Amino acid sequence: MTHRKLSQTDWIEIIEEAYDDGDAGNNPLDGVDEDTLARLVGRRFFETADRARPRVERAVSKGWLERDEHGRYWLAGSSHAQREDTDEEVTGDVGERVPQTTDEDDDRDEEETDDEDEKVEPEVDVDRALAAMNVACRYYHEQLDRDLAGVDEVEIDTPREYFVEVRGWSDDLIAEKMVGWAPADGEALMVHLHEQGFSREEMLATGLFGENDDGNLYTMWQGRYVIPYIYDGEPVFAISRDSGHPSDWKDGKYDKPLISRDNVPLKEPICGLDSIEESEPTVITEGIADAYTLHEQGISAISPVTTQFSGDAQERLVRVLNDYEIERVYILQDSEEANVARLEGDDPSRITDVLSIEQHGHGIKGAVKTGECLADRGIDVRVGTPPRPCGHKMDVDDYVQEWGGNIRALAASAKPAGYHPAASEEARKNAAREQSRRERNRHEDSDTDSDDRQQSELWDLTLRDVTGxxxxxxxxxxxxxxxxxxxxxxxxxxxxxxxHKYKVAYNALTYILCKAGVRHPSAPEGPLSRREVWEAWKHAKKERYIPTSDPIPWAAIRHVANEHNIGPLFNDYGLDAVVFNATLSRIENEYRYFPTGMSAGAKALI
Structure with a gap:
């Protein structure tokens, strides 16, 4: 299993971050110490500084960082330049370099100092917060077999039964993901962490505890299922789910640690990150249970554990996909019911005067928005949803566990983000433009494989040509x-x-397909199949959009050969002349189209 690797750009950001960390005493003149680098790298991977040190060594071996005789680190090629650049420096009394300053610099420094004084920095470093989170998740995992038979509001006898019977997860997956149970006793976790040597501040730094006005701590989760985020075999974060237990005082179905507080140095990682395989397609699911169910099937899956990636998480997602060279992503979102809201108004004349009906809920809209963002970064994104039996909502986990659905078939039915019904107008327009260019490039390449064939003018048609x-x-x-x-x-x-009524975009080719009755005007988008190339070429010939002498595209020839079981056009030695001639004869005799465009030499050869 592969894990995310830092790029050279990442190291530039890390070095700059080290210089900005005034408490560490690093600056462009003296380089960065290894402890600071390991700490900053570990923060990105939600791991301890010691576990992150090999990544520093890798950057040196790659030639991205340099290490001097004092054990200080620099960006490759910058150490000598930094030391020799003395235009803005003078020598101090004891020989050290001192930057020259002006009154303006002094004022700026004073302002920056004031700003820093206003910041409330976490009192606990990320290593100790991660360690406490790790111990807490392991403690929750140890509670899986607690007896809940006497709790009337809970329908299972043990928390393990929920994950096995309700979720359908195997014992191996339960152990791998370290799922657990937050006991009803609100002090149990606190006592355990204290016994393991964690201070009050370190407990708060996990985001798993709140603080009363009197200063006493309370546990955020009581009587809830706990599902950790696993990275490199270790729990680094967690989310909880309601169980119906009477001690659970949280309102939401799911709840996350309080990471927005100033005294919590942890950030929410991308769930499922270590399932990604380099250059292999990956799936984005809405929920953590969806992702883990796919992991058990050996499918790479990550999740924002909400409706969409946004803000900093979206940028991290793009960076991860680029680092792993992932070219295609499937966003498989929960299927949702339409949003129906009653409108206030007098004398309604139409149903839309009293009802607002949105066919796509927030989840689908969020998925498409994420897809549009990734598509703008050059990633091929497909968005799909499970079917909705009897109109009820269904997520990927339900689709696989309860309905025995084939996830690969679901992925195959997913649409490019720009073609999805919930896509924005701009995304649909961009998708139509891009599809037109791709079709032209794809078929130009195939149609010009032979020097004896000319290019069909089908690929050069414009909307003016086909609409007037x-x-x-x-x-x-x-x-x-x-x-x-x-x-x-x-x-x-x-x-x-x-x-604007159908909310769809057309290019010349998709317009032709709609005009020919091959596609419906409300759903014109998508790449052309070989059959559709054949139908588009026939219609363009019929309507005289292209000359009568226009050569038939290779994709159309292949369709006819396959449709009539004539045989494959190409064998181990190249073009099969017998099959090719038989296909051309079929086109001329049955369809009355003359696939011209070959030179006399080519005809003689075949």
């Missing part, structure tokens, strides 16, 4: 008018049109 309309025109949808409004179909450019 120009940029800026607004009109009824030429593919079929619907509704009362008459200016909802807009020609954005020769490359793109947008339909």
């Amino acid at each position: 309309f120009s940029e800026g025109d607004r009109l009824n949808n030429p593919l079929g008018h619907h509704g009362s409004r008459e200016d909802y179909f807009v020609i954005i450019s020769d490359e793109l049109a947008y339909e």
Whole structure:
């Protein structure tokens, strides 16, 4: 199993962060000590400084960092430059270099000092907070077999029974993920951590405890299931779930540690990070249980443990996917019911005057928003949801455990983020533009494999060619008018049109497919299959968008050969002349299309 590697860009950020950490005494003149580097790297990976030291050595071996004879570290190539750059320095009384300052610099330093005084820094370093979190999660795991048979509000006899019988998880997965139980006794965890040598401040630093006005601590979770985030075999964070236990005073179904407080140095990591395999597709799920169920099936899965990645977590996600060279991501979100809200108003004349109906809930919208962000960064993202039997909500865990669903089939049905019905208008437009370019490049490559063939003009058609309309025109949808409004179909450019009622974008090729009846005007998006290339070429010929002498694309020839069981066009030696000739004859005789575009020499060869 692979784990995330730091890039050279990451090390630049870490060195700069070390210089900004005034308490550590590092500066561009003297370099950075190893303890500081290990601490900052460990914070990124939610691991101790000692476990992070090999990453520092790796950066040196990669040539990204340099280490001098005093054990100080520099960005590669910067140490001598820093030491020799004395334009803004003078020598002090004892020979050390002292930066020259001005009155303006003194004022700025005074302002920065005031700002620093206002900051409330955590009293506990991240290593001790992580250690306390680790011990707490292991303690919760040890409570899995507690007897709950006497608690009427809880339907299981032990917490383990919930994970086995309700979740359907194996004993191996339960042990691997260290799932556990927060006992009803509000002081049990506190006593255990104290016995393990953790101070009051270190307990608070986990985010697992609150503090009363009188200064006494209280446990955040009582009578709840606990599901840790595991990284490199160790628990580094956790989330809890309600069980119905009467001692549970939390309102929400799920609850996370209080990491927003100033005295908590921990950050929420990306759940499931160590399941990612380099260059392999990965799945993003909404919930932690969904991700862990996929892990048991050997599928790489990560989760924001909420509806979407946002802010800093989104940037970390992009960096992780780039580091692992992940080219495709499947976001498999919970399927949700439509959001229906009653509207206030007088004298309603239509149902929309009294009801607001949103077909896509916050979860789907969040998933598509994450997908659009990743797509903007060059990552191929597909968004899908499980079916909704009888209209009820279903998540990935339910789909696999209760319905025996095939997760690979679900992934295969997922749509590119820009084609999803919940995608934004701008994302749909961008997707249509990109799809047009991809089709052109893909088929230009295949159509010009042979020097004897010319390029079909199908790939060069514009919306002006196929509609007759120009940029800026607004009109009824030429593919079929619907509704009362008459200016909802807009020609954005020769490359793109947008339909505001269907909320879909068209390029020339998808417009042709809708015109030919191959696709519905409300769902034109997506790459073309070989059959659709054949249908588009036929329709373009029929409507004379392309010349009668236009050569048939290779994808169309392959479709006809396969459709009529003529045989594969290519064998181990290249183009099969017999199959090729038979396919061309079929096209000419049955469809009355003449697939021209080959030179006389090519015809003689085959």
